[in-house]
Amino acid sequence: MSRKEEIIQVASRLFYEKGYKTVSMRDIATAMDIKAASLYNHINSKQEILSEIILKVAEEFTVGMEKVVSENSSAIKKVEKVIEMHVDITVNYSEALASLNNDWMHLEKEDLLAFVKMREDYEENFRKIIKQGIDSGEIKSYHPEVILFSIFSTLRTLYLWYQKRGKVDVNILKKDMVSVLIKGIV
Amino acid sequence: MSRKEEIIQVASRLFYEKGYKTVSMRDIATAMDIKAASLYNHINSKQEILSEIILKVAEEFTVGMEKVVSENSSAIKKVEKVIEMHVDITVNYSEALASLNNDWMHLEKEDLLAFVKMREDYEENFRKIIKQGIDSGEIKSYHPEVILFSIFSTLRTLYLWYQKRGKVDVNILKKDMVSVLIKGIV
DNA sequence: GTCTATAGGCAGATAGAC
DNA sequence: GTCTATCTGCCTATAGAC
Numbered sequence: 001m002s003r004k005e006e007i008i009q010v011a012s013r014l015f016y017e018k019g020y021k022t023v024s025m026r027d028i029a030t031a032m033d034i035k036a037a038s039l040y041n042h043i044n045s046k047q048e049i050l051s052e053i054i055l056k057v058a059e060e061f062t063v064g065m066e067k068v069v070s071e072n073s074s075a076i077k078k079v080e081k082v083i084e085m086h087v088d089i090t091v092n093y094s095e096a097l098a099s100l101n102n103d104w105m106h107l108e109k110e111d112l113l114a115f116v117k118m119r120e121d122y123e124e125n126f127r128k129i130i131k132q133g134i135d136s137g138e139i140k141s142y143h144p145e146v147i148l149f150s151i152f153s154t155l156r157t158l159y160l161w162y163q164k165r166g167k168v169d170v171n172i173l174k175k176d177m178v179s180v181l182i183k184g185i186v
Numbered sequence: 187m188s189r190k191e192e193i194i195q196v197a198s199r200l201f202y203e204k205g206y207k208t209v210s211m212r213d214i215a216t217a218m219d220i221k222a223a224s225l226y227n228h229i230n231s232k233q234e235i236l237s238e239i240i241l242k243v244a245e246e247f248t249v250g251m252e253k254v255v256s257e258n259s260s261a262i263k264k265v266e267k268v269i270e271m272h273v274d275i276t277v278n279y280s281e282a283l284a285s286l287n288n289d290w291m292h293l294e295k296e297d298l299l300a301f302v303k304m305r306e307d308y309e310e311n312f313r314k315i316i317k318q319g320i321d322s323g324e325i326k327s328y329h330p331e332v333i334l335f336s337i338f339s340t341l342r343t344l345y346l347w348y349q350k351r352g353k354v355d356v357n358i359l360k361k362d363m364v365s366v367l368i369k370g371i372v
Numbered sequence: 373g374t375c376t377a378t379a380g381g382c383a384g385a386t387a388g389a390c
Numbered sequence: 391g392t393c394t395a396t397c398t399g400c401c402t403a404t405a406g407a408c
Contacts (some may be wrong), residue, residue: 003391018291021207025384035385038392046384102288105204146362149347150340158341165331176332184370190373211402226403326384 004042006032011049016095020103022048051111054104057096058118060089065125075133077153080178082126086155087174090162097159126152151181192218195305197235202281206236206289237297240290243282244304246275246368251311261319265337266364268312272341273360276348312338337367 001009010031013022025046029036043049064085068078090097102114130148133139139147154177162173187195187357189275196217200209211232229235250271276283291299316334319325325333344363348354 019205019207021205022292024382026382034391035393036384037394040385041391084276102205106208143362143366145351146366149343150336152245153343153347154336157335157343161335161339176329180329180332180336180370184366210400212400220373221375222402223376225403227373230403232402 002042007039007042008049008052012095012099013055015050015053016098017105020099020106030031047106047108047111050099050103051107052055053096054100054107054115055111057089057093057100058115060093061085062118063123064089068130069125073136075136076182077130078129079133082129083151083155083178083181084174086158087170088175090158091167091170091173094159094162100160101156123148124151147184150184154181188228193225193228193326194238198239198281198285199240201236201289202284206285206292209225233292233294233297236285236289237293239282240293240301241297243275243279243286244301246279247271247308248304250275251308255311255315261315261322261324262368265319265368267311268315268342269337269367270360270363272344273363274346274357277353277356277359280345280348287342309338333370336370340367342361 007028011023011028014027014031025036025039028049029039054070064081068081068085071081073081104112104119104141107115127144127148130144134141134144158177162168193214197209197214200213200217211222211225214235215225251268254267254271257264257267259267279328290298290305293301313334316325316330320327320330340363348359
């Protein structure tokens with residue numbers, strides 16, 4: 001692991017614990033047993049650290065969603081795949097997800113635009129899947145936007161629960177999330 | 187409205203938009219067309235503003251939940267009441283809910299302890315309702331903790347959705363949330 | 373109740389030695 | 391690659407005039 005990657009890893013943990021704005025460059029340096037000035041030999045700014053953390057996970061979501069959307073399968077199967085992808089990313093990047101959820105607004109310029117675009121595309125793709133399911137009769141058309149919001153909220157907050165519950169088994173978590181989130185919509 | 191209440195209202199909006207740490211006393215003062223030093227004639231510190239915002243809403247939740255728990259009704263009816271209470275509070279305090287969700291960790295001492303205690307009690311009360319429903323056979327016992335988490339996440343994030351969707355009608359929102367969140371658990 | 377002036381501290385970031 | 395020293399600027403908060 002390069003020194004830059006080390007910085008990003010340590011920063012992820014601190015941002016997760018206290019939030020981007022509360023963590024200083026001195027905090028990150030102290031956690032690595034070096035001085036704040038030394039960090040700048042590896043990164044250009046505090047914001048660059050945040051960008052690397054957030055955009056990496058955002059790209060994982062984007063790629064994962066595009067793969068699901070391009071599949072030739074039923075809407076329910078796609079929703080299942082999306083849920084499973086969320087669980088996978090949550091397990092692998094639970095700390096980064098805190099920044100993605102809470103500190104994305106501290107990104108600037110292209111990074112902010114890129115993030116917002118990815119998030120909008122992601123949400124739109126999810127909406128299309130739900131619509132596909134309603135059209136084909138797989139999903140009941142009762143409250144499509146509320147269903148979308150409910151599933152989204154649950155998946156988005158999963159990282160908090162995963163940390164709190166003591167990192168349960170991934171496959172059990174997937175099965176439970178799929179059964180609880182799908183049961184209400186079919 | 188007293189000057190102090192004005193400060194809290196303006197601060198709520200700014201905290202909602204940018205987060206507690208990002209908003210300075212100068213920002214709050216500027217939004218009120220006065221100087222930062224003048225704020226201190228009405229409040230003792232920036233943290234006091236945050237406390238007032240968060241603890242007021244937290245107490246609403248506590249009182250509301252105690253009322254529901256003490257009712258002599260079915261578990262499903264209680265869950266419905268909890269959902270409706272969340273919608274009511276979301277509609278009345280949507281900006282304060284951002285601070286409650288994202289900035290509670292910036293509270294200190296007694297305020298922090300009081301908040302954490304209220305949140306734990308609240309969650310425990312909700313858990314008891316779910317358990318009551320499982321014992322009586324009203325709620326299926328498939329994944330009680332996942333059900334609890336799923337409903338909680340959705341309700342907790344509702345304030346974001348409410349602002350984004352353009353403040354829909356309260357009664358429709360209540361009906362939709364109840365139907366979507368209850369359907370999956372009975 | 374608001375102002376100006378300012379204290380005291382910490383933030384992000386740079387320069388240059390080793 | 392890390393250090394010390396330091397710049398500049400913003401932060402919360404206070405003192406005291408009006």
